[in-house]
Amino acid sequence: QTESEARDSLKICVMLMSDLWKFNPEQIKTWNESLHILEHAKAVNFYVLFYNLSDTYLLKTAWLSTQVGMFSAMALNAFIEAQTSLELSIKLLDTSSKAKNPTFKRSRAQALHELGRVFRYQGKYSESEESLLNALQIFEHLKSTSQSSSQGIAETLHELGVLEVKKHNLDSAASFLQKSLQMRRNSSTLHQLAAVHVARKPAELVKAKALLQEALGLSRHIGQRAATLKQLARVTIRQGHLDRADDYLEQALELYLELYGDNKLHMNVAAVKFQQGVLALQREQFEQSWLHFSECLRIRRSVYSYARPVGCAADENPNHLEITCVLHELGRVAFSQARFVPAKETLESERIILERLVESNTKTDERLFQARLTNLTWLQKCAREMADDDAIAQLTMDRARIKKTHGGTLEEAGAYYSSDSLALQHKSLECRALARRFALQNNDDTSLEKKEMLDSLSELSEQINEATPGAMKEAASQFHSNILHWIDRPRKKGRTPILKACDDLRDVLRDHGVVVNDSIR
Numbered sequence: 001q002t003e004s005e006a007r008d009s010l011k012i013c014v015m016l017m018s019d020l021w022k023f024n025p026e027q028i029k030t031w032n033e034s035l036h037i038l039e040h041a042k043a044v045n046f047y048v049l050f051y052n053l054s055d056t057y058l059l060k061t062a063w064l065s066t067q068v069g070m071f072s073a074m075a076l077n078a079f080i081e082a083q084t085s086l087e088l089s090i091k092l093l094d095t096s097s098k099a100k101n102p103t104f105k106r107s108r109a110q111a112l113h114e115l116g117r118v119f120r121y122q123g124k125y126s127e128s129e130e131s132l133l134n135a136l137q138i139f140e141h142l143k144s145t146s147q148s149s150s151q152g153i154a155e156t157l158h159e160l161g162v163l164e165v166k167k168h169n170l171d172s173a174a175s176f177l178q179k180s181l182q183m184r185r186n187s188s189t190l191h192q193l194a195a196v197h198v199a200r201k202p203a204e205l206v207k208a209k210a211l212l213q214e215a216l217g218l219s220r221h222i223g224q225r226a227a228t229l230k231q232l233a234r235v236t237i238r239q240g241h242l243d244r245a246d247d248y249l250e251q252a253l254e255l256y257l258e259l260y261g262d263n264k265l266h267m268n269v270a271a272v273k274f275q276q277g278v279l280a281l282q283r284e285q286f287e288q289s290w291l292h293f294s295e296c297l298r299i300r301r302s303v304y305s306y307a308r309p310v311g312c313a314a315d316e317n318p319n320h321l322e323i324t325c326v327l328h329e330l331g332r333v334a335f336s337q338a339r340f341v342p343a344k345e346t347l348e349s350e351r352i353i354l355e356r357l358v359e360s361n362t363k364t365d366e367r368l369f370q371a372r373l374t375n376l377t378w379l380q381k382c383a384r385e386m387a388d389d390d391a392i393a394q395l396t397m398d399r400a401r402i403k404k405t406h407g408g409t410l411e412e413a414g415a416y417y418s419s420d421s422l423a424l425q426h427k428s429l430e431c432r433a434l435a436r437r438f439a440l441q442n443n444d445d446t447s448l449e450k451k452e453m454l455d456s457l458s459e460l461s462e463q464i465n466e467a468t469p470g471a472m473k474e475a476a477s478q479f480h481s482n483i484l485h486w487i488d489r490p491r492k493k494g495r496t497p498i499l500k501a502c503d504d505l506r507d508v509l510r511d512h513g514v515v516v517n518d519s520i521r
Contacts, residue, residue, distance in 0.1 A: 007051050013044045014053075018060050023071050026221045028259060034071050041068050042081075045088055058096045059104060065089035066111045073118050075260070077267055077303045083122075086115040102145050106152070109138035113156050120163050121267075122307075123320060132160050154183035162192050168367055170196050190215035191228050198234060209235050226255035226268065233275055242283060249276050267322075270299035277329060281336070290333050297326045309356070317349060319356045324371060327353070331378060335385075344382040351375050359440060369406050373399060424467040425509060428476045431456045432502050435483050439498040450487060457483060475508035 001009070021041060023034040045065040048057070069085035072078040089111040098104050116131035139152035161176035177193045180186070190211045197208035212232045219225040233248035253272045260266045277292035300322055307318035317323050327350040334343035354372050361368065376399045383391035434456050438449045460480055467473040482501035486494040 003051075007053065010044070010047055010051055011053065011057055014048065014057050014061055014064070017041045017044050018064055021064060021067055023067055025070075025074060025223070028222065031071075031075050032261070035075070038068065038071065042085065045085065045092075048092065049088070055096045055098045055104075058092050059098075059107060062089040062092040062107050062111065065092065066107070066114060069111070069118065070114050073114070073121060077121075077265075079118055079122050080306050082118045083115065086111050086118060090115070102142055105138050106142055106146070106149065109135045109142070109149075109152055109156075112138070113152065113159065116156075116163075117159055120159075120166060123322075125163060125167055128163050129160070132156055132163065136160070150183065154180045154186070157183070158186070158189045158192065161189070165192060165195055165199070168199070170199055185218065187215040187218035187220075187224050187228065190218070191224070191231055194231060194235075198231075198238070203238060205235050205238055209239075222255050222259050223268070226252040226259070226272075229255070230268075230272055230275060233279070237275075237279055237282065242279060245279055249279065265299050265302040267300070267303045270296045270303065270322075273299065274326060274329070277326075277333075281329070281333060284336070286333055286337050290330065290337075293326055293330045293333060297323070297330065300326060317353055319353055319360070321357065321367070321371070324350045324353050324357075324375075328371075328375065328378070335378065335382065338385075340382050340385045344379065344386070347375060347379050347382065351379065359436060369402070372402055376402070424463045424472060424476055427456075427460050427463045428472075428479065428505060428509065431460045431483075432479070432505050435498055436502050438487070439495045439502070453483070453487060471508060475505055479505040 017037065017040060020037055021034060022030045024030045041064055045061055045068065048061045053061075065085045066089045069082040069089065072085060073082035090108060093099060093104050093108045093111070096104055099108075112131045112135035116128045116135060119125070119128035119131060136153065136156045139149045139156060142149040143153065157176050157180035161173045161180060164170075164173035164176060174193065174196050177189050177196065180189050181193070194208040194211040194215070197204035197211070209232070212228055212235065215228045216225065216232070219228055229248045229252040233245040233252065236242075236245040236248065249272055253269070253276075256266065256269050256272060257264065260269065273292050273296040277289045277296060280286075280289035280292055300320070301318060304318040304320040304323060307320045308316055309319060317327070327346055331343045331346040331350065334340075334346060351372075354368060354375060357368055358365075358372070376395050380392055380395045380399075383389075383395060431453075434449075434453050438453050441449055457480060460476065464473060464476050464480060467476070479501050483498060486497050486501075
């Protein structure tokens with residue numbers, strides 16, 4: 001087949017896939033139909049990149065790729081695949097000679113809007129905000145040209161509100177959601193505004209319940225009705241109406257199972273199981289609560305499997321905040337049953353993930369900070385019940401250190417460092433942070449990180465030469481030698497020894513009174 005014939009065949013495939021694609025979130029029967037042609041649609045979208053098709057075909061392919069991204073995220077929880085499809089859509093639109101045409105810009109805004117949603121699902125809040133704000137800017141620029149742009153503004157304001165709820169910025173969330181409601185009265189936005197009222201301290205349960213009942217009256221989509229019922233259950237649990245909450249959760253679960261069919265490993269099903277676990281725990285039905293939370297964990301491990309550490313076993317917990325939430329509740333259930341060893345083990349698993357999340361988070365995260373403190377409080381409870389005085393003392397020190405370093409930079413934390421060999425300690429901390437980031441990096445191409453690491457090691461060497469003899473100088477020298485030895489080795493072999501070298505240096509730094517916060521700066 002010649003290139004011209006291949007291009008003509010691809011055009012036919014683009015038109016065929018576009019005609020066959022019928023996905024509609026509100027019509028369940030279209031979900032299975034879309035699933036049957038999903039891989040064909042993805043293949044067609046991919047091959048368009050390599051052929052010089054006209055703008056008409058680029059626009060149609062970009063629309064199809066956005067649709068594929070929406071379906072992958074909504075129906076399958078396949079967030080990495082969804083991100084790939086949405087980024088492909090944006091790339092296709094940007095390569096068009098009509099990229100600045102209003103129709104093409106509107107399609108780009110729609111892809112950015114969905115990409116922002118997918119980033120939020122992945123817990124990538126900064127990337128989500130950037131995508132959504134870019135989409136909002138385009139929709140506002142096009143507002144005078146079409147009614148659909150006004151709808152796009154309302155929907156993007158809604159998504160920004162949801163993102164702020166996730167970040168626990170409640171006033172900002174309420175502002176975005178109310179602006180969205182001013183443009184159109186929508187059950188989903190009413191639902192999210194109710195969530196803001198529930199999250200406030202003290203919770204505004206009466207306002208939340210009124211909004212949710214209004215949302216239920218407006219809900220036509222089965223998934224939205226299920227989500228509203230789930231949120232109503234949260235409110236009624238807080239109000240002490242446990243039987244009514246139980247009914248709401250059962251109804252929500254039935255609707256979700258009807259919606260997702262065979263795909264029961266869905267994050268919305270997990271959310272209902274989590275709430276059922278909370279309700280059973282409140283009723284002191286510990287066995288039932290354990291079963292609900294365990295099922296929630298099983299589903300979330302599947303949904304967030306993309307966040308599992310590289311090279312870890314299939315049963316390893318993914319690094320995601322939603323995983324830590326359910327592990328914490330399982331720990332509480334075991335503690336309530338006086339099963340202190342399983343409680344401790346589960347809470348330690350939670351702690352490991354929280355520390356990994358801190359390492360991969362370049363910004364101060366209040367929710368992570370509070371989760372770590374709460375986790376350590378429950379570990380202290382376990383240690384007391386097990387009469388482990390050494391563990392109690394260590395956990396108390398760990399908790400104090402986290403509180404002391406919360407929100408601080410290396411410079412701000414400098415006041416806590418020992419004055420002896422301060423320059424060496426500072427450079428050791430900086431170099432150690434780079435080494436951890438280098439070892440934990442998932443990208444195949446680490447040339448830039450490696451150069452930065454080597455430059456930092458060179459500076460550390462100068463500080464070592466100038467430092468006075470002692471344990472700190474010896475530890476820094478050993479760290480320097482170990483990192484140089486492993487930095488050029490294959491990543492799979494070098495990761496563990498590099499992290500071990502970082503841990504050894506951390507122990508010496510702490511012995512010298514240095515506060516070590518294992519976050520990647």
